[in-house]
Amino acid sequence: MLQMSKIQKIYRTDLIETHALRELSVTVSDGEFVAVTGSSGSGKTTFLNIAGLLESFDHGQYLLDGKDVSRMSDDERSIYRNQKIGFIFQSFNLIPDLNLFENVDVPLRYRRLSSADRKQRIEQALETVGLASRMKHLPSQLSGGQQQRVAIARALAGEPALMLADEPTGNLDTAMAHQVLDLLDQIHADGTTIVMVTHDMQLANRADRKIELLDGRVQTEEVVKPNFPREVDYSKAEPVSARA
Amino acid sequence: MFFYNLRLALKSMRRNPIMTGLMVAAIAVGIGVSMTTLTVYYIMGSNPIPEKSDRLFAVTLDSWNPIRPFDEDHPERAPHQLTFHDAERLVDMAEGKRQVAMFESSLVIEPEAADQLPFEAGARVTTGDFFEMFNVPFLYGSGWDSSADRSAERVVVLSRKLNDRLFGGEDSVGNWLTMQGKRFQVVGVIDAWEPMPRFYDPINGPVQEVNEMFIPYSLTRSLELFSAGSDWGWKDEDIESFEQWLNSESVWVQYFVELDSPRDRDEYQAHLDAYVNEQKKLGRFERPLNNHIYNVEEWMDYHEVVASDSKVLLGLSFLFLVVCLLSTIALLLTKFAGKKGETSLRRALGASRRVIFSQQIVEVAVIGFSGGLIGLLLALLGLQGIDYLYDAPDSLVRLDWFMVLVAIALAIVSATIAGVYPAWRVCRIQPASQLKTL
Numbered sequence: 001m002l003q004m005s006k007i008q009k010i011y012r013t014d015l016i017e018t019h020a021l022r023e024l025s026v027t028v029s030d031g032e033f034v035a036v037t038g039s040s041g042s043g044k045t046t047f048l049n050i051a052g053l054l055e056s057f058d059h060g061q062y063l064l065d066g067k068d069v070s071r072m073s074d075d076e077r078s079i080y081r082n083q084k085i086g087f088i089f090q091s092f093n094l095i096p097d098l099n100l101f102e103n104v105d106v107p108l109r110y111r112r113l114s115s116a117d118r119k120q121r122i123e124q125a126l127e128t129v130g131l132a133s134r135m136k137h138l139p140s141q142l143s144g145g146q147q148q149r150v151a152i153a154r155a156l157a158g159e160p161a162l163m164l165a166d167e168p169t170g171n172l173d174t175a176m177a178h179q180v181l182d183l184l185d186q187i188h189a190d191g192t193t194i195v196m197v198t199h200d201m202q203l204a205n206r207a208d209r210k211i212e213l214l215d216g217r218v219q220t221e222e223v224v225k226p227n228f229p230r231e232v233d234y235s236k237a238e239p240v241s242a243r244a
Numbered sequence: 245m246f247f248y249n250l251r252l253a254l255k256s257m258r259r260n261p262i263m264t265g266l267m268v269a270a271i272a273v274g275i276g277v278s279m280t281t282l283t284v285y286y287i288m289g290s291n292p293i294p295e296k297s298d299r300l301f302a303v304t305l306d307s308w309n310p311i312r313p314f315d316e317d318h319p320e321r322a323p324h325q326l327t328f329h330d331a332e333r334l335v336d337m338a339e340g341k342r343q344v345a346m347f348e349s350s351l352v353i354e355p356e357a358a359d360q361l362p363f364e365a366g367a368r369v370t371t372g373d374f375f376e377m378f379n380v381p382f383l384y385g386s387g388w389d390s391s392a393d394r395s396a397e398r399v400v401v402l403s404r405k406l407n408d409r410l411f412g413g414e415d416s417v418g419n420w421l422t423m424q425g426k427r428f429q430v431v432g433v434i435d436a437w438e439p440m441p442r443f444y445d446p447i448n449g450p451v452q453e454v455n456e457m458f459i460p461y462s463l464t465r466s467l468e469l470f471s472a473g474s475d476w477g478w479k480d481e482d483i484e485s486f487e488q489w490l491n492s493e494s495v496w497v498q499y500f501v502e503l504d505s506p507r508d509r510d511e512y513q514a515h516l517d518a519y520v521n522e523q524k525k526l527g528r529f530e531r532p533l534n535n536h537i538y539n540v541e542e543w544m545d546y547h548e549v550v551a552s553d554s555k556v557l558l559g560l561s562f563l564f565l566v567v568c569l570l571s572t573i574a575l576l577l578t579k580f581a582g583k584k585g586e587t588s589l590r591r592a593l594g595a596s597r598r599v600i601f602s603q604q605i606v607e608v609a610v611i612g613f614s615g616g617l618i619g620l621l622l623a624l625l626g627l628q629g630i631d632y633l634y635d636a637p638d639s640l641v642r643l644d645w646f647m648v649l650v651a652i653a654l655a656i657v658s659a660t661i662a663g664v665y666p667a668w669r670v671c672r673i674q675p676a677s678q679l680k681t682l
Contacts, residue, residue, distance in 0.1 A: 054592055054676035075596045081675075082594020089679060093589050097255050107593040109248055154593075 001162055001193045002028040002051060007060035009046050009216070020046040022216040023060065028162075028195055033188045035204035035224075036197045038213035044197045045166065047213065051195060052164045053081040065161050082110050086155025086192075088184075090167035092147040094139040094154075100126060101135040104154045111158070125157035126150075129183060145176025152183055163187065165196040169203060181206060245599070246606065253607035260579060264611065267575045271615025271659055274568030276622025279651045281554075281561040283627060283643055288450070289550045292439040293379065296502075297540035300377065301509065303499040305330060305520060306534035309478040313531075322534050323476060323495045324447055324546070328464070330523075331497040335371055335393075335461070339515045340501035341508070342377040345461050346370035347497050348448055348473035354422040355410060365406060368445075368455040369469055375401070375432075375458075377502050378444055383407070385417035385432035388460060392431075396462040400428040406456040407433040424467055428459065443540050445498055446547040448473040464490070471496040493528075501537070513537060569662040576608060576666035587670050588678035597671040604667035605660055612659025616652040623651060 009021040049055040108118045126132045129149035169177035212220040257264040306322035313319035331345035375387030441450035477494035516535040
């Protein structure tokens with residue numbers, strides 16, 4: 001799914017150069033759940049931005065779902081990002097004056113889907129996160145955990161091949177964080193590849209594999225669940241809405 | 245996508261109503277001022293009788309002072325009016341399809357009703373061809389015929405306004421009217437007719453209202469009608485009687501002729517030259533042959549109906565619009581700066597730069613449209629102000645549908661142009677740069 005080879009990223013100002021990533025090589029297989037950890041300044045966010053095609057890089061090669069994204073134009077990257085990647089941000093990043101339906105609709109709008117198709121995907125995504133009954137509500141009328149579930153619905157609605165999560169529980173209390181993590185587990189169980197950036201080791205331990213970054217390089221790599229690829233018994237999956 | 249962007253634009257405008265209001269107001273004021281001047285310019289510059297403006301000709305004969313031209317700034321020009329007797333002769337010769345000699349005068353009307361006081365009313369003293377030549381619409385009756393001209397019949401055509409005043413708007417054809425102690429029979433009442441500019445008499449004012457009534461030119465002698473309009477003279481003449489004045493070299497009669505083809509125009513020009521050459525033998529027309537005929541548009545240019553200061557004013561008003569748009573640009577930059585987080589998110593979720601750009605442009609177009617609507621109201625107020633100050637005719641202070649569409653289009657286009665730079669700046673935002681600011 002994701003294959004980065006010797007990726008280098010340098011931020012330059014008039015006075016200083018900051019090496020954010022130094023020949024970083026990371027591979028994530030289809031259906032895998034990988035947690036990327038590291039201290040502040042280790043390059044986690046830069047890695048996630050580059051993985052999500054939000055930023056370019058200076059050297060190296062990056063194959064996403066088999067396609068070399070290095071030479072893509074800005075427009076091509078936008079289209080590919082829209083089709084392949086779902087984002088979950090630490091601060092939810094919902095648009096305040098759009099209701100839940102409209103927020104989930106945002107990435108679908110850029111995909112030129114029919115109105116009926118969009119509606120069906122939005123309703124299904126909100127159903128999955130247990131918020132179908134509140135689709136006309138504004139984000140400000142929801143709790144933090146619910147807002148993050150809307151953000152997850154927005155990512156899910158696009159049926160992404162890769163889901164990137166940046167500290168998805170960073171702004172949540174423990175109970176809400178568990179709800180969100182359970183949801184991510186279910187999405188992963190459904191076969192979606194997830195790469196999650198976190199500094200929370202407890203959270204990282206729920207992934208199949210942990211990668212620790214230090215100074216823009218992979219410091220350690222640890223398989224948490226050696227049985228990957230796992231076999232999932234979908235018949236036993238509990239509906240998220242029942243747990244909400 | 246357009247309707248989606250439209251919905252986002254309306255939400256964005258509601259999100260910050262004060263800033264939206266300021267932008268709409270800036271555009272509205274700019275549009276209001278520029279549309280007020282543009283409307284006046286457009287109406288004054290438009291062809292008042294497009295269906296036959298190339299067939300109607302104002303006639304000038306150079307009977308002026310042999311020592312100096314009529315107009316020192318334009319020595320090639322002959323006087324813009326004729327002497328009474330030259331006009332009378334040209335009418336008698338009737339070389340054109342139709343011919344009109346005319347001047348402005350005024351008469352005192354003595355109403356029949358005992359409770360109404362006599363009042364003075366402006367009159368156009370003219371020949372019967374006036375009405376057909378200038379396509380004058382009639383509410384009741386018609387103009388008079390050539391026999392009425394020849395026999396100097398006391399007939400009158402009333403304006404709608406005067407007919408309303410004298411006869412309560414009813415069909416007054418056949419009724420009698422007493423003016424200067426003489427009885428006049430009403431033969432027609434003209435309908436609403438306000439050619440703008442008043443092409444048939446720009447000399448006495450291109451924005452004046454149409455005269456209140458019309459009476460035959462041939463009544464000039466018997467009623468001793470003096471000109472109440474423009475009257476120019478160059479010759480030191482002893483004038484002690486009305487007849488002497490009519491026979492003087494003073495020029496105060498406007499003359500129009502209708503000619504159907506360029507060939508007719510050439511022939512009429514030759515006819516004028518022949519007439520003047522004949523007069524030269526009598527010791528008149530001492531200047532070299534300098535007779536001209538002008539079609540309606542040439543006649544408007546001759547009189548600079550669209551004055552050069554109007555053009556300057558128009559330019560200044562558009563400069564003011566530019567200043568308003570610069571204010572709008574500054575406000576848009578501020579507003580769009582506040583949308584960096586949302587823009588960054590939309591970019592992250594797959595919106596290309598072009599999509600973001602078009603979203604912002606739709607928003608400024610909506611702001612421009614709103615400004616245009618309010619600007620139209622301000623333009624109407626501005627035109628009412630002109631009406632109040634200068635007592636201009638209704639047709640000058642009216643926005644027609646074309647001008648309404650021009651105002652809306654101008655507002656949208658200018659706002660869109662103003663929005664290009666702010667929108668371009670917004671769409672350059674990197675997707676990752678502002679994600680934490682939403």
